[in-house]
Amino acid sequence: xxxxxxxxxxxxxxxxxxxxxxxxxxxxxxxxxxxxxxxxxxxxxxxxxxxxxxxxxxxxxxxxxxxxxxxxxxxxxxxxxxxxxxxxxxxxxxxxxxxxxxxxxxxxxxxxxxxxxxxxxxxxxxxxxxxxxxxxxxxxxxxxxxxxxxxxxxxxxxxxxxxxxxxxxxxxxxxxxxxxxxxxxxxxxxxxxxxxxxxxxxxxxxxxxxxxxxxxxxxxxxxxxxxxxxxxxxxxxx
Amino acid sequence: xxxxxxxxxxxxxxxxxxxxxxxxxxxxxxxxxxxxxxxxxxxxxxxxxxxxxxxxxxxxxxxxxxxxxxxxxxxxxx
Numbered sequence: 001x002x003x004x005x006x007x008x009x010x011x012x013x014x015x016x017x018x019x020x021x022x023x024x025x026x027x028x029x030x031x032x033x034x035x036x037x038x039x040x041x042x043x044x045x046x047x048x049x050x051x052x053x054x055x056x057x058x059x060x061x062x063x064x065x066x067x068x069x070x071x072x073x074x075x076x077x078x079x080x081x082x083x084x085x086x087x088x089x090x091x092x093x094x095x096x097x098x099x100x101x102x103x104x105x106x107x108x109x110x111x112x113x114x115x116x117x118x119x120x121x122x123x124x125x126x127x128x129x130x131x132x133x134x135x136x137x138x139x140x141x142x143x144x145x146x147x148x149x150x151x152x153x154x155x156x157x158x159x160x161x162x163x164x165x166x167x168x169x170x171x172x173x174x175x176x177x178x179x180x181x182x183x184x185x186x187x188x189x190x191x192x193x194x195x196x197x198x199x200x201x202x203x204x205x206x207x208x209x210x211x212x213x214x215x216x217x218x219x220x221x222x223x224x225x226x227x228x229x230x231x232x233x234x235x236x237x238x
Numbered sequence: 239x240x241x242x243x244x245x246x247x248x249x250x251x252x253x254x255x256x257x258x259x260x261x262x263x264x265x266x267x268x269x270x271x272x273x274x275x276x277x278x279x280x281x282x283x284x285x286x287x288x289x290x291x292x293x294x295x296x297x298x299x300x301x302x303x304x305x306x307x308x309x310x311x312x313x314x315x316x
Contacts, residue, residue: 116284119277119280119281119284120281120284120285161277162277164277165277
């Protein structure tokens with residue numbers, strides 16, 4: 001078993017975007033960061049476990065390896081997510097189900113396992129990455145919005161179950177962030193949304209990571225079941 | 239009934255449920271006597287699985303309401 005510095009932070013999907021920014025932020029704090037995703041996290045010092053999150057066997061095996069290597073799991077950032085955008089009328093069953101499977105169901109499995117560990121530890125921090133899309137609903141994202149809205153309800157139910165054990169479960173709802181995922185929207189769709197952002201710009205992955213690191217910190221110990229919008233005001237009031 | 243096993247069982251129960259050892263009797267009911275909720279029971283079972291090196295399936299917890307029933311569940315697997 002390796003010598004862990006700081007806390008053990010497990011992040012899914014840290015190969016790029018918000019996940020990678022989180023990994024960098026936690027590493028800078030002196031925490032031990034573990035990444036679960038298909039491709040490796042580019043941040044130096046991160047322990048990578050390659051797995052297909054939507055495949056239960058692959059996920060279980062990766063979690064077995066993580067638990068064998070570390071005596072505790074202190075923070076879990078459930079960040080991995082995909083989009084399969086399509087107008088609802090044209091969206092296939094597979095487009096819908098695959099997004100639910102990776103974004104929602106895989107997160108459930110990850111958290112079910114993490115909570116077991118955290119309940120025994122009587123401590124833990126879980127941050128689930130949802131999206132402003134869960135509340136405002138972007139065209140073409142019936143699947144994505146469903147999965148992200150689902151994460152909010154699920155995270156809150158879990159938060160209530162384990163709050164008495166010193167474990168907090170919180171949600172961040174990023175708005176339009178400058179990552180590959182937003183670029184994939186294409187100029188036209190992105191342009192249409194930009195005019196509705198009060199801040200007048202996209203957010204950076206580091207700005208979202210800042211909120212996640214806060215929720216995982218000792219300062220946030222009395223916050224649970226909360227949704228922190230990091231969206232330049234686009235989802236204000238929802 | 240092996241006393242050593244029951245003592246081991248009792249140690250887990252005292253640690254997880256945060257109750258006095260003398261409250262852990264075979265007839266003690268989790269909800270009424272030990273103030274234990276469903277998460278407490280799950281936690282206790284996880285601790286017992288580790289201590290006795292056994293596995294308890296989800297459906298086996300159905301109907302387990304007393305210390306005695308939980309103890310029987312574990313010792314049957316030894």
